[in-house]
Every structure is written in structure tokens, then in C-alpha cells.
Amino acid sequence: MSRDAWNRWGEQDERGALNHIGSAQVQSAAGLVRSGxxxxxxxxxxxxxxxxxHRAGIQHFMGRDGGDYAAGARKPGGFQFAExxxxxxxxxxTHIDALCHAWYDEALYNGFPGSGTRSTGGATRCGIDKMGPIVGRGVLLDIVAQRGGPLPDGTVIGAADxxxxxxxxxxxxxxxxIVLIRTGWAEDQARRDMVSFDTEPGLDLxxxxxxxxxxxAVLGADNFAVExxxxxxxxxxxxxxxLIRDFGIPLLEGLVLRDLAAAGQGAFLFAASPLPxxxxxxxPISPIAIL
Incomplete structure (x- = not known):
């Protein structure tokens, strides 16, 4: 099977296509900032x-809050806090896939064994901690604008699009x-009572x-699967x-792109950093576009 980027940056590389971004690319992207x-x-x-x-949702609970003080918790020096x-x-x-997220033929990106990803300790290779900050030229490809509205579920986005x-x-x-694809899926889902992950527009192979x-360096979209x-x-x-296994390209999913599209700037400074x-x-990731 194809191994298009394996060993391109050395046999031990775990960052993949992010190696395409160097200091020159970051400096050039910074020059795209116009209004701030x-x-x-x-x-x-x-x-x-x-x-x-198949995934659990978020659990959010307080370890210390105003109710503790209402119940008589001590306030040394008047100090109160919440956490x-x-x-x-x-x-x-909105999240980014590490290069250990998807593989086939028992091999991750760069030939590392899939058996190294276990329930205890996570991935020994290509974990999200190897990714580092992402700063570079963002490019918005607005398929919604091309089609005149959010794409219907199951719509194929091809290379010509x-x-x-x-x-x-x-x-x-x-x-x-860092290429971001606007399908309108998330915007369309916001008008529905229930979100469906079973059908969505996206890229074909x-x-x-x-x-x-x-x-x-990175491919992102405003839908659940990109594809x-x-x-x-x-x-x-x-x-x-x-893309993940053969080219080492991480996928960035669940973006919010309506405001960026409304700004009308096709290329911009992109910045984000995954939790290591x-x-x-x-x-989970909180990317920003600086225009």
C-alpha cells in the first residue's frame, strides 16, 4: 500500500505534514494580518x-463554589475561590486528530506499529503530545458560497469543487x-432539533x-468527519x-467558519495549539484566525 510521506522527515518523525511549516512560512503568514x-x-x-x-459527553462539576461558603466553609483572610x-x-x-488516531495494515504513519496504541498509557508513537503548536497560513475554501447554501447531507465535495x-x-x-473547508453542515445542524452523525457532506478521497x-500541513472542516x-x-x-496514515496530515474537525467566511479574506494567519x-x-482545540 502507498506510504507517501514515510521517512520524508526521518525514520523517527512523528509530526508528519506539520514539518512543511517552518519559520519562513510563519513569517509569511504573519504578513497576511491587515486589520488585526x-x-x-x-x-x-x-x-x-x-x-x-459511541462517545461519552462532557462531565463538568465544581470542586469548590459559592455553595460551600453558604454552607459555612472557612474564608481565611476573607479569601474565597471557585474551581x-x-x-x-x-x-x-472542535478537535484535532493525532497521527495515531487512524491507521490500517497494522501500521501508523511512518511505519510505527499500531499495536503500540493501548488502553493503558495511550499511544507510544504519534500521540497528540508530539504535534506541538500550529501557526501558519490558513486558507478558507468556502463550498457554501460556491453552492449557494449549506450542502445537503451526503453531498460529495470533489477536487474540482x-x-x-x-x-x-x-x-x-x-x-x-492549513486548509479549512466550509460545508455548512454545522450551521445547518444548528437549525435542527437533533444532531445526526450518520450522514453529512464532505470530501471524497x-x-x-x-x-x-x-x-x-493540516486539513480542517466544519463537519464531524471532514469526509x-x-x-x-x-x-x-x-x-x-x-491522509493521516500515509501523508501524516492531521484532521481538524468541528470548526465554526461562518464568521470567517463573512469576513471575506481567503488567506489569513491561523494559530492553534492542542492539549499536550x-x-x-x-x-479539543481552540483555533483562531487573525485577519
Whole structure:
């Protein structure tokens, strides 16, 4: 099977396509800042954040709060405080997939064994703690604008759609780019009573490979899977398998892109940093676009 980026950055590399971003790319991206406007691209997190059936949701509880003092807790020197705890899956809301998240043929990105990912201790290779901060040129490919509205569930986004969206944005997708795809799925879901993770618009494998061949660093979207669901017959998460495992491209899911699209700037400074959970398969993330 194809191993398109294996050993490109050395036999021990665990960062994959993020190696496309160097200091020159960061400096160039900083030059895209015009107004200084900062936009969040993240969903708010709460126990109401939707998750697919096989994942637990967020648990949020207080360890110390105002009720403790109402019940007579001591206030030394008048000092009072509150603190809380959150228990959550690492793949919830706006989150990024580590390179240990998906694989096939028993091998992760760069040939590391899939057997190294266990329930105790997490991933010994390609964990989210190996990813580091992500800063570079963000590129928005607004398929909603191309289609005149949010895409219906199951709509396939092909390579030709990406080319048209890039042309409309006035950008050429290239090495080290952080490419964000707006499908309108999340915006459409907000108008529904129940969120469905069983069908959504997204990229087909051809579109994913089109981006990989342009040496992008990260691929993100405003949907749950980045790729179209249901999958093409005879395949299961083909974009995940090929981009994460073969090209070392992390996937950024659950973005909020409406305000960024409204700003009308196709290329911008992107910044985000995952939680460095040792051996984690992903992380909630709070990306920003600086215009």
C-alpha cells in the first residue's frame, strides 16, 4: 500500500505534514494580518455539546463554589475561590486528530506499529503530545458560497469543487497551508432539533489526495468527519486512512467558519495549539484566525 510521506522527515518523525511549516512560512503568514481582527473558529464546550453514540459527553462539576461558603466553609483572610473539573473525550466539539488516531495494515504513519496504541498509557508513537503548536497560513475554501447554501447531507465535495473555491478565494493551495473547508453542515445542524452523525457532506478521497499532493500541513472542516458520510461503497473513512496514515496530515474537525467566511479574506494567519496529552489520540482545540 502507498506510504507517501514515510521517512520524508526521518525514520523517527512523528509530526508528519506539520514539518512543511517552518519559520519562513510563519513569517509569511504573519504578513497576511491587515486589520488585526481575531476570530474564534471553535465551538463552545459544555455537557450539551453533541457527540456520536459511541462517545461519552462532557462531565463538568465544581470542586469548590459559592455553595460551600453558604454552607459555612472557612474564608481565611476573607479569601474565597471557585474551581472545577471537566471530564471529556479528546474527540469532541472542535478537535484535532493525532497521527495515531487512524491507521490500517497494522501500521501508523511512518511505519510505527499500531499495536503500540493501548488502553493503558495511550499511544507510544504519534500521540497528540508530539504535534506541538500550529501557526501558519490558513486558507478558507468556502463550498457554501460556491453552492449557494449549506450542502445537503451526503453531498460529495470533489477536487474540482476545491479548485473552484480556491479560485474564488484568490488563493493557490500550497506547501504548509492549513486548509479549512466550509460545508455548512454545522450551521445547518444548528437549525435542527437533533444532531445526526450518520450522514453529512464532505470530501471524497480524490479531493483529499488533491490537497495532500499540494503538501498541505493540516486539513480542517466544519463537519464531524471532514469526509463525506456515508462513505463510498467498499470503503470506511478512506480520507482518514490515507491522509493521516500515509501523508501524516492531521484532521481538524468541528470548526465554526461562518464568521470567517463573512469576513471575506481567503488567506489569513491561523494559530492553534492542542492539549499536550501524552499518548493522546486527539485533543479539543481552540483555533483562531487573525485577519
Amino acid at each position: 481582527t481575531v476570530l474564534t473558529l471553535a465551538q463552545p464546550l459544555s455537557p450539551r455539546t453533541p457527540v456520536p453514540r 472545577d473539573t471537566v471530564v471529556l473525550p479528546l474527540h469532541i466539539g 476545491l479548485e473552484r473555491a480556491a479560485k474564488a478565494a484568490g488563493v493557490t493551495v500550497g506547501t504548509g497551508d 480524490e479531493a483529499g489526495l488533491w490537497l495532500a499532493e499540494r503538501e498541505i 463525506v458520510v456515508p462513505f463510498a461503497p467498499g470503503t470506511v473513512f478512506p480520507v482518514h486512512q490515507r 496529552v501524552v499518548g493522546g489520540t486527539g485533543s
